[in-house]
Amino acid sequence: xxxxxxxxxxxxxxxxxxxxxxxxxxxxxxxxxxxxxxxxxxxxxxxxxxxxxxxxxxxxxxxxxxxxxxxxxxxxxxxxxxxxxxxxxxxxxxxxxxxxxxxxxxxxxxxxxxxxxxxxxxxxxxxxxxxxxxxxxxxxxxxxxxxxxxxxxxxxxxxxxxxxxxxxxxxxxxxxxxxxxxxxxxxxxxxxxxxxxxxxxxxxxxxxxxxxxxxxxxxxxxxxxxxxxxxxxxxxxxxxxxxxxxxxxxxxxxxxxxxxxxxxxxxxxxxxxxxxxxxxxxxxxxxxxxxxxxxxxxxxxxxxxxxxxxxxxxxxxxxxxxxxxxxxxxxxxxxxxxxxxxxxxxxxxxxxxxxxxxxxxxxxxxxxxxxxxxxxxxxxxxxxxxxxxxxxxxxxxxxxxxxxxxxxxx
Numbered sequence: 001x002x003x004x005x006x007x008x009x010x011x012x013x014x015x016x017x018x019x020x021x022x023x024x025x026x027x028x029x030x031x032x033x034x035x036x037x038x039x040x041x042x043x044x045x046x047x048x049x050x051x052x053x054x055x056x057x058x059x060x061x062x063x064x065x066x067x068x069x070x071x072x073x074x075x076x077x078x079x080x081x082x083x084x085x086x087x088x089x090x091x092x093x094x095x096x097x098x099x100x101x102x103x104x105x106x107x108x109x110x111x112x113x114x115x116x117x118x119x120x121x122x123x124x125x126x127x128x129x130x131x132x133x134x135x136x137x138x139x140x141x142x143x144x145x146x147x148x149x150x151x152x153x154x155x156x157x158x159x160x161x162x163x164x165x166x167x168x169x170x171x172x173x174x175x176x177x178x179x180x181x182x183x184x185x186x187x188x189x190x191x192x193x194x195x196x197x198x199x200x201x202x203x204x205x206x207x208x209x210x211x212x213x214x215x216x217x218x219x220x221x222x223x224x225x226x227x228x229x230x231x232x233x234x235x236x237x238x239x240x241x242x243x244x245x246x247x248x249x250x251x252x253x254x255x256x257x258x259x260x261x262x263x264x265x266x267x268x269x270x271x272x273x274x275x276x277x278x279x280x281x282x283x284x285x286x287x288x289x290x291x292x293x294x295x296x297x298x299x300x301x302x303x304x305x306x307x308x309x310x311x312x313x314x315x316x317x318x319x320x321x322x323x324x325x326x327x328x329x330x331x332x333x334x335x336x337x338x339x340x341x342x343x344x345x346x347x348x349x350x351x352x353x354x355x356x357x358x359x360x361x362x363x364x365x366x367x368x369x370x371x372x373x374x375x376x377x378x379x380x381x382x383x384x385x386x387x388x389x390x391x392x393x394x395x396x397x398x399x400x401x402x403x404x405x406x407x408x409x410x
Contacts, residue, residue, distance in 0.1 A: 002078040003035035007197060008172065010108055010212035012037045013101045016055065019093040020077075030079040031089055037099055040071040040078050044132035045111050045211045048099050052082055055094035062088050066097075104212060109242030110139045112170060112199075112214045113160070113223045117141065117239060119205035120160040122186065125152060129187070130233050138226060138248075140238050148235045153225050160223045167218035168202040180208060221245060292327060300334035304341075310409050313340040313362065317406045319399035320345070325353040325389065332357035332387065342409055344402040348395030354402060357387040369408055373401050 002020075005012050017033040024030045031052065041047040047069040054062045068081040080097075089095075111134065118129035118141055127143040174195045180188055185198060186207040196208045201217060214220055221242030229236050240248050256267040263273040307314040316335055320328060328345040332355045335343040342358045354373065356366040370388035374381040377397060381390020392398035 001076055002033060004078065004210075005035055005037040006039050006212050007210070009037075010104070011215070013099040013104065015097050017095055017097060019089050019091055019095060021091065022089045024081075027083065029082050029084050029089065031082055031095075032077050032079060033095065033097070036069075036078050036080070037097060038066060038069045038078065038080060039104075039107070039212050040069040042071055043209065043211055044114075045107055045134050046136075048104055048107070050097065050099040052080060053096045053098070054088065055096050064088065106242070106244060107134065108212045108214050109220050110134050110240070110244065111209075111211045112201075112217070113164075113220045113239070113241030114139060114141060115199060115201060115205050115207055115209070115213070116163050116217060116220065117156065117160045117223055117225075117237075119186065119201065119207075120156045120163070121237075124156055124159060127234075138238050138240050138244075140236050142231055142234050142236050144234045146234070147230075148228055148237065153228065153237070157223060157225045163201070163204050164217045164220050164223060167216050168204055169200075169216050170213055171200045171202070172213075173198040173200050224249065292330060296327065296330045296334050300331055303335060304338065307341070310342070313342055313358075313364075313409070314338075315406060315409050316341070316343045316345075317402050318343075318345050319348070319395075319402060321348040321395055323347040324349045325351065325355070328353070328355045329387075329389065336360070336386075344405050344409075346392065346395075346398040346402045348398060352392040352395045352398040354381065354390045354392055354398060354405075355387070356383070356389075356405065358385075360386050362386070364409065369405055372408075373405050376404075377401060 005015055015035065015037045017035045019031060020034050021032040022029060038050065039045065039048045050066045052064050052066055062084065064082045064084045066080050066082050070079050070081065071077070072079055114132050121127040121129070121143055125145070127145040127148070129141045130144050131142040133140045175183060175198055176194065177188060177196060180196050180198060183206060186205060189196070189208050197210055198206055199209045199213050200206050222245045223241050224239060224245040226238040226240065228238070256270055259270050260267045263270060265273050303316045303318065304314070307316050324347055328347045332343045332345055335341050336357045336359045339359055340362070342362070342364060343356070345355045347353050354370065356370050358364050358366055365385050366388045367383045367385055370381045370383055370390050374390040377392055379391040379393065381388060383389055392401060
């Protein structure tokens with residue numbers, strides 16, 4: 001089985017090894033080595049990337065990208081997924097592995113930061129971490145809690161960052177499950193193992209983990225909590241650490257600065273300006289709605305004067321090219337307040353649409369008429385006996401559709 005060099009030294013970025021097996025097809029080859037410093041995706045932490053180089057190194061020596069590292073679920077071997085041909089690697093071939101050091105450091109900062117943050121929540125509130133996920137932009141922990149308040153987030157973030165500022169040592173230890181329980185390990189993995197790898201944050205946290213970690217908490221950098229959301233197993237807390245936190249904070253600052261410039265204000269006044277802007281928009285929308293109500297009322301009065309008499313009812317058939325669905329629905333409601341009215345309306349503005357309506361309780365069936373009409377148009381629609389709406393492919397066919405529907409009104 002592959003000897004996992006990162007277990008002992010997470011800062012090992014280069015190593016030499018021997019090829020044990022090669023499998024796959026051209027362009028995606030899985031290489032198994034007798035020893036490796038590459039971390040495979042596991043325990044919430046994503047995999048390392050880097051390169052494999054055939055030894056001895058010389059001009060023209062194959063230098064292949066390691067795009068992914070996974071663990072074989074059946075054998076436990078570490079598989080290095082590389083670009084290339086199986087012919088490049090042979091059993092027994094000596095290779096040199098090179099880890100992408102920047103990516104590794106990023107992952108160590110996030111994972112070690114997670115240990116510190118999880119310990120902070122447990123120390124302060126007894127909230128156990130039930131899962132951890134590391135993404136490309138941010139990380140999350142799921143806490144076994146019904147809710148987490150804003151003040152609890154702030155206190156936990158402060159305690160975690162105090163542990164970082166104290167630059168506590170982070171050491172790797174090994175123990176049997178029974179020994180680990182006696183030592184007070186925060187979380188024992190369910191899988192039975194002869195020895196557990198423990199990550200010991202001095203006088204702050206002791207937890208079983210197979211991931212890559214920093215040597216001291218100062219190397220984590222800042223721990224920045226982002227947001228929370230309710231999930232099935234508790235509360236999900238999003239966070240970032242180290243240089244990733246710096247990058248995120250810089251992006252946030254630039255976004256706020258740009259927003260502040262648009263409002264001609266300071267960044268700390270942006271929320272206030274947005275609330276003011278939202279209130280102004282709501283007021284303008286209400287004023288616009290009142291105006292549309294007045295326009296619809298006046299237009300309905302004019303249409304009633306020229307409505308066609310069809311037996312015991314009056315019929316209005318109208319296509320309004322520049323209006324939208326919202327307006328013709330409002331217009332239909334105004335018209336059908338009157339006794340014995342049927343309104344067949346269409347619009348062309350935005351999305352061409354149809355509205356069929358009648359005075360409540362009248363004998364026609366607007367829903368059935370609409371269903372028949374949209375089937376002919378190849379669109380969708382529906383409603384009830386008194387009012388229905390549907391779509392039209394374009395304004396011309398919308399206008400033609402209401403004219404045709406009028407023939408069904410006796």
